[in-house]
Amino acid sequence: MKKIFMLAAGLFLAGAVHAQSPIRFGIKGGLNLSNIIKENGNNNFDTKINPGFNVGVTVDIPLSESIAFTPEALYSTKGYKLTSGFGEYTQTTSFIDIPILASIKLAGTGLNVVVGPQVSFLTSTKNKFKNDLGTIENEVNNNSDNLKKSLFGGVLGLRYDINQNIDFHARYALDFQKNNENGTTSTPEYKNQVISLGFGYKF
Incomplete structure (x- = not known):
């Protein structure tokens, strides 16, 4: 994980040095349509989407007329x-996501392809069980549970620049690592996958 941070810092500095126009900061947010890919272990169950959200900040560092380095920091459920x-x-996990993205502009359009690795840091895990008798909710103690606190994954998506300041984006993110190495009934083995739709604003 330390190597990933060093790489990100190196890319940021290199991008800043070679920026073709002023660096721009922005904010973004949107809808998460999250589900899981089940792995080995206790996984005899079918899942469906748990809607959530993401919100955070981004930096746009142009490297050429068509390529930009665009790292982000997002709170994501x-x-x-x-x-x-x-x-x-229902299981809801909250993460701080750090996508380290490249934006590639398609010629003659406002459409961009975004792609790159992502590091996610677990902040909380909440479980809810509901039936005719009532609802039970609890928050998992991540320090004592067999859950990974950081995960490495990737992001692939599209961004359409509506104008100089506002964009609409859609992307797919997938963890390359399992949430734990020893699935149980309460913490099965799985990988997060998320489809995100949202808007961004650059200053």
Whole structure:
């Protein structure tokens, strides 16, 4: 993980030195449509989307007329839902995501391809179980549970610049690592996957 931070810092400094026009800062936010890809272990269940959100800041560092370095820092909620004969179970995980992205502008349009690695840091895990008898909610103690505190993944998506300041973006993010190495009934093995839709504003 230290190597990833060093690489990100190096890319940021290199981008700043070779920037073709002023560096621009921005804010962004949107809808997360999150689910999981199940791995080995106790995974005899079917899941569905757990809607969430993301919000954060971004930096746009132009390297040429068509390529920019665009790292971000986002607060993002993920997770999944499942329904059984006993009721509905929902797990919501909160992360600080650090996408380290390149934006490639398609010639003659406001459309950009965005791609790059992402590091995610777990901040909380909340479980909710609901049936006809009532609702039970609890927050997992991440320090004592068998959950990874940081995950490495990737991002691929599109951004359309509506004008100089406002953009609409859609992307897919996938963790390359499992959330834990020893799945159990309460913490099954899985990888997060998220489809995000949102807007950004650059100053």
